[in-house]
Amino acid sequence: MEYRYLGRSGLMVSALSLGGWVTYGGQVGPEVAQACMKTAFDNGINFFDTAEVYSGGQCEIDMGVAIRKFGWKRSDLVISTKIFWGGKGPNDRGLSRKHIIEGTDASLKRLQLDYVDLLYAHRPDPDTPMEEVVRAFNHVINMGKAFYWGTSEWSAQQITEAHGVAQRLNLIGPLMEQPQYNMFHRDRVEKEYLPLYKTYGMGTTTWSPLASGLLSGKYNTGIPADSRLAIEDNAVMKRLRDGLGSEDGRVKIAKVVKLGEIAQELDCTTAQLALAWCLKNPNLSSVITGASKPSQIEENVKSLQVLPLLTPEIMESIEQVLLNKPALDYNFRSS
Structure with missing residues (x-):
């Protein structure tokens, strides 16, 4: 396993991590979750990600049970959770000081832990002043319930605002951001956040590296019954499932087929190629993967062996398939 620093901090996280979304x-029971976490740990993965909203808190419970069952040394683990959607009550969601503190306490209870290493604001909250958000996360850190705090799916402007507040108040700003990043979703990580990596030393722990499985190639000819997209009672999965039948979905599948040809040349799977492509980005601290069976984790870890094979020529071949590289140059014309 390869380990990388989380941004400008001294914390090292496995380049591949395991998330429970x-x-x-939800999709699998606690026994399977335990088997997946053990396989991940045995393969060098030290970073496990969850959130208060995942399966109504059951994900945190199942992960906590696994940590207790295997008796892993706490210092060998990096555990993260995310706060925003904690329930149906008027103060059970958002980033008020009340919910950040109470939500963190509830997550720790479900995880059976005294602290998490990383605590995220799962989404930006336009209804709560930024100073309240920054102060609340600093309070949680000062109480020893988290070591670092970060954001998820915040804009560069919102992250910059949080740092501005933290600097003005001599507090700790967000260390890391957890955005979506994959071959089909690139602009934010590769373009919008570019100034943040250097200015604030921001780390990234990205999610959906396989675009909810699309980049694995398993949806090229339909939707397997045991796949995520086959889950009926999930609005996100329904939206993604419906998207496969759209023209955009058909175009993406055609690209996945071509990516599969490149993967075949490298003697790897399409999923391993897609993961290695993400890992190639030097601004990524960790790529969060999902797995419903231990064998998927073992296959995903092999993507680290593909990483050295991604020569400039191979990367260009991939770009010729994707045709979506963010434009970084600006043409300022005088009037």
Whole structure:
């Protein structure tokens, strides 16, 4: 396993990590979750990601049970959770000081942990002043319930505002951002956040590296019954499922087929190629993967062996398939 610093901090996280969104507490039971976490740990993965909203908190419960069952040394683990959607009550969601503190306490209870290493604001909250948000996350850190705080799916402007507040108040700003990043979703990580990596030393722990499985190639000819997209009672999965039948979905599948040809040349799977492509980005601290069976984790870890094979020529071949590289140059014309 390769380990990378989380941004400008001294914390090292595995380049590949395991997340529980949709899967643990939902798609699979606790026994499978435990087997997946053990396989991940045995393969050098030290970073496990969850959130208060995942399966209504059951994901945190299942992950906590696994940590206790295997008796892993706490210092060998990097555990993260995210706060925003904690329930149906008027103060059970958002980033008020009340919910950040109470939501963190509830997550720790479900995880059976005294602290998490990373605590994220799961989404920006336009209804709560930024100073309240920054102060609340600093309070949680000062109480020893988290070591670092970060954001998820915040804009560069919002992250910059949070840092501005933190600097003005001599507080700790967000260290890391958790955005979506894959071959089909690139602009934010590759373009919008560019100034943040250097200015604030921001780390990234990206999610959906396989575009909800699309980049694995398993949806090229339909939707397998045991796949995430086959989950009926999930609005996100329904939206993604419906998208496969659109023209954009058909175009993406055609690109995945071509990517599969490149993967075949490298003697790897399409999924391993897509993961290695993400890992190639030097601004990524960790790529969060999902798995509903241990064998998927073992296959995903092999993407680290593909990483050295991604020569400039191979990367250009991939770009010729994707045709979506963000434009970084600006043409300022005088009037």
